[in-house]
Amino acid sequence: MKFVDRVLDKSNSYNYYKNNYEKIEKKYKKSIKEIKKLKNENTILNKNLSSSYDEIIKLQKRLGKFSKPIIMKKLIDEEYSDLTIAIKTPNPVGHHHWGDYFFAVALKKSFEKKGFNVLIHERENWYDTTVKADINIILRGKYEFTPMFDAINVMWNIYDPEKIRKEEYEQFDICFISSIRYANELSEELNTTVKPLLQCTDPDIFYSEYDDSISEDILFVGSTRGFYREIIKDIMETDFDVAVYGRGWPEFIDEQYVNGFFIPNEELHKYYSSCKILLNDHWETMRELDFPSNRLFDALACGTFVISDKIPSAETLFEGNVVTYDGVDDLNSKLEYYLTHDEERIKIAEKGKKIVLKNHTFDNRADEILSELKNLN
Template identity: 70%
Template sequence: MELQKRLGKYSKPEILNNLLNEQYSDLTISIKSPNPKGHHHWGDYFFSKALKKSFEKKGFNVVIQEREDWYDDNVKADINLVLRGVVEYKPNYDEINLMWNISHPDMVEIEEYENYDICFISSEKYANLLNDKANTIIKPLLQCTDPDVFFNEEDDSVAEDILFVGVTRGVYRDIVKDALKTNHDVSIYGMGWEEFIDEKLIKGQFIENSELHKYYSSCKILLNDHWEDMRDMDFPSNRLFDALACGAFVISDKIPSAETLFEGNIVTYEDADDLENKIEYYLSNEHERKEKAQNGKKIVLKNHTFDNRVDTILDCLKNLN
């Protein structure tokens, strides 16, 4: 694959020397966000903003480049951090290039990973598989949350017993289908659901990111699911981290790390009957429900914030030869 060639501010050895000496204010990081220009309602854009803030705490100069601006010659970055979406980025020879694959592993070929100095993968399982195949540095780096955005703030005006937030993307998502087979109503926020469910269950098309924490904080049960390839390769979704940071109680489709990563404080289900039983049980056992939510919150705030992830990225960068 032909790579782009463009001079950055420093050569790679100079960049590495600045990193080792923690002269972060001399370095510029470009976060390549997969969202199209101006699409600031995408989760990828909020992810980029949170990542930018955590790097800036360390002293870096950080710019977010949306998809159409990835190759803007006016931006002279020393380090490119690509959030891999549905479009491939062609890295530059003269800069340090990092990929963070946070979703949809089936979209990336082995050869693409090998164009990067380090590839971070939001799945320990898939990172281990790639380590045996790709000729580059592969490191697991799970998704995470921003505690300044996702925190506990209950609001009775948006309180629901059972809540699901997410668009359909043209698919009747299994967890919603299974939940509606139970004896409970589900309050749904997201676009495209009119095609699949009774409109009375649709509470809204969109929740502002700045308000989402109130909805997570105020529901009794938050439902979570994963796209099939993410479930198969054990990519825990960002909603798990965000929801627990708000002190939400979560029932999710079955993904191994959902149970192990959060030490049993995420409840998973097998099928519609199992979901019915677990909804009934946890609605009737408020103390246990709240205990799991609070335990999960402590785990996330200690181990799974953007600040945690930036520390890991910097440790890996300092070990580059």
């Protein structure tokens, strides 16, 4: 029996859940005030504060029993304006150059189009109770989030899958994985609901806009994270030059190839649109577990021709309109071929763009998330 069906299974069940929720919520708010009072009185080590926190947890669990069915019914009835979503992004407060932050902003916009109230909580504000969120969406990168009992908790594992324990997944109402293959594997191992949900792009940010002043034959955008990335190592062994943007590269390559350390997100589409070939790669675990990178979606939305390291979904998702390579010789021959076959290169890029704009936008993903939430068991 589905979650929402259990709500409707009792006579007057909605009022039953709503009335009980309101009673417990009053106690919950009283306990929050008590904690703030104790903190103001500098009684951090006071037993009263510890017991108040214990009471908060108990009340949250009781609230969850009554609040989740109410949230589910509002979702089913599409009463979106009565619901608040909190998107939890791992970047620290004020660090708005992280890709996770841009991801959260784009997702926020797509849910707001549907009428939801949407907040972005940066890492220090993850557990902010100033405004109660009905649905928490955790963009799971480097840091673990402890779910809240009185909300529907959604994990979206975008990258770094090796850092997440199986026990962590089980705490969430539903887990989305940015790999079809890995989602299918996890769904066989876990009790919680696991679904694939790939990365995507925001067409308002990533679109075609050629700028001759920054045009390059071959472009790579990405930091080192302290490692000599394989695709850059490979191209350095070919007959071709590459323009590299990203932090940490002077440690690994000649500075003649380093064109800059940072491109603002709102300018990135121009660089993608103005190169003939964009190089893309994946961290080892993402490649092994078939997590296609966000750069593929963003670049294709700009009508950019992409050569990527070999990952199954790079070829299948975009119907062959992302070219992959296998080894230095293969990379060299493909660079030589596509730099001298303009019409074919442009045709491939345009096909890739159509596929992404039809199937892989944040609006698409918001629809998928809502569809899966409404079918929660």
